[in-house]
Amino acid sequence: MTANVAAQHDTSANRSKEAYSPYAPPSGRVVEVIQLKTSKTPHRGAWVQELERVRDKRDKAAFADLFQHFAPRVKSFLMKSGASDSLAEESAQEAMAIVWQKAHLFDPSRASVSTWIFTIARNRKIDALRKQNRPEPEDLAWGPEAEPDQEDVLALQQETTKLAQALAELPQKQKELIERAYFADLSHSEIAAETGLPLGTIKSRLRLALDRLRHRMK
Amino acid sequence: MTQINHHLSAELLIAYSAGILPEAFNLVVATHISMCDDCRAALAAQDAVGGALLDEVTDVQIADDAFSKTLALIAEQDTKPVKIAPPSKGVLPTPLQEYVGGDVDAIRWKSAGMGVQQAILKTSKDAKVRLLRIPAGSAVPDHGHRGTELTLVLQGAFRDETDRFGRGDLEVANEDMEHMPVAEIGEDCICLAATDAPLRFNSMLPRLAQTFLRI
Numbered sequence: 001m002t003a004n005v006a007a008q009h010d011t012s013a014n015r016s017k018e019a020y021s022p023y024a025p026p027s028g029r030v031v032e033v034i035q036l037k038t039s040k041t042p043h044r045g046a047w048v049q050e051l052e053r054v055r056d057k058r059d060k061a062a063f064a065d066l067f068q069h070f071a072p073r074v075k076s077f078l079m080k081s082g083a084s085d086s087l088a089e090e091s092a093q094e095a096m097a098i099v100w101q102k103a104h105l106f107d108p109s110r111a112s113v114s115t116w117i118f119t120i121a122r123n124r125k126i127d128a129l130r131k132q133n134r135p136e137p138e139d140l141a142w143g144p145e146a147e148p149d150q151e152d153v154l155a156l157q158q159e160t161t162k163l164a165q166a167l168a169e170l171p172q173k174q175k176e177l178i179e180r181a182y183f184a185d186l187s188h189s190e191i192a193a194e195t196g197l198p199l200g201t202i203k204s205r206l207r208l209a210l211d212r213l214r215h216r217m218k
Numbered sequence: 219m220t221q222i223n224h225h226l227s228a229e230l231l232i233a234y235s236a237g238i239l240p241e242a243f244n245l246v247v248a249t250h251i252s253m254c255d256d257c258r259a260a261l262a263a264q265d266a267v268g269g270a271l272l273d274e275v276t277d278v279q280i281a282d283d284a285f286s287k288t289l290a291l292i293a294e295q296d297t298k299p300v301k302i303a304p305p306s307k308g309v310l311p312t313p314l315q316e317y318v319g320g321d322v323d324a325i326r327w328k329s330a331g332m333g334v335q336q337a338i339l340k341t342s343k344d345a346k347v348r349l350l351r352i353p354a355g356s357a358v359p360d361h362g363h364r365g366t367e368l369t370l371v372l373q374g375a376f377r378d379e380t381d382r383f384g385r386g387d388l389e390v391a392n393e394d395m396e397h398m399p400v401a402e403i404g405e406d407c408i409c410l411a412a413t414d415a416p417l418r419f420n421s422m423l424p425r426l427a428q429t430f431l432r433i
Contacts, residue, residue: 060289067285072277079278089281097291104299111262115269122237122268132241132342135313137251137258139302163263164270182236182271 047113048153055103063100066113071096074121080183081125091128095121109148112160222386226250226257230368230390235264240345242412245313246368246388249410252311253386309373314410317341318349322373322408325349334358345414352376352401352409360398365415367391369399374407376400 308321
């Protein structure tokens with residue numbers, strides 16, 4: 001049985017590596033060149049519209065804006081997690097290509113754009129840096145097809161902003177602990193020992209986000 | 219669905235969200251979340267912390283041709299939209315079925331002694347995960363733990379010194395804990411158990427068997 005399972009995993013791992021191989025030439029297709037804008041930094045909340053334009057209209061200019069903001073951050077996250085400059089560069093490009101590919105699964109009433117891209121970057125980290133398969137939970141039956149309620153979208157944005165504020169207001173030491181939990185490759189027992197305190201302090205804000213998400217799921 | 223009373227700890231949620239758990243533990247967490255909406259919401263909130271950190275991170279220089287290279291990757295992508303697997307209708311949630319190659323009837327059980335059967339699933343080597351089948355009314359030998367053991371109930375229920383664990387319940391056992399899980403009468407108990415260090419049995423016979431059974 002184990003042999004069967006192993007064979008299955010190898011196939012899926014190979015498939016995903018082939019699909020995103022950064023070394024392969026662009027198979028003779030002409031790649032449209034979009035000039036990256038340099039100084040425009042839209043408000044965080046605005047990224048929802050950009051991602052929705054990518055999702056609904058396959059809009060490359062909107063994708064370029066997202067890329068300019070998020071690609072360097074994703075690369076930074078991967079380097080803090082221990083990737084070399086070249087591996088982080090390559091994986092950041094792969095992560096952004098996945099953003100394009102999975103844009104139809106983005107639901108702004110369930111996650112902010114930053115959160116959604118974080119989960120993609122996190123999965124790249126497991127795949128590329130740790131060379132492990134990542135089992136994903138089942139998705140919920142209500143899926144992303146139904147048009148999300150605008151009130152839910154707004155409420156989620158507000159909770160996300162509050163969470164970011166709570167995080168920004170933490171004393172430097174506690175913030176560093178949380179960053180280390182996410183960015184450095186600490187073992188989970190080290191995290192268990194170290195993160196109890198900072199988590200406690202943002203708990204009330206986190207609970208608001210939680211309550212809202214839980215409400216949305218009923 | 220029955221009430222789930224034992225959930226993921228905050229530490230497990232952070233570690234799963236940060237992406238630093240061994241694959242074996244990730245499988246237990248993903249399987250529990252598939253059955254538990256409370257933990258699904260808690261994970262979403264935890265991922266939001268990761269998103270907030272990503273916004274705050276100092277960015278680094280990316281290559282001049284990064285964007286055109288990314289567009290080249292996109293041009294190679296399969297144009298069919300990525301489909302999300304539908305929720306499982308069987309006993310085993312979808313992430314676990316992917317490791318087993320099917321539902322309960324696809325599990326290749328092997329004897330683990332004393333009536334208990336097991337099936338080891340293939341994951342990365344930093345931790346191990348197995349399915350256990352404990353016959354209704356019988357016990358797993360009394361044991362302690364060197365590292366962390368996660369036990370998730372998929373069918374039936376067991377009791378130990380601490381509480382009762384039914385379908386969807388997750389028990390987290392660490393070094394301080396010694397227990398002897400006993401399956402409830404009525405139905406065989408099937409669990410998914412992950413360990414990051416070998417168990418410590420308190421009697422000689424299971425200790426000898428341990429070498430052969432890779433527990």
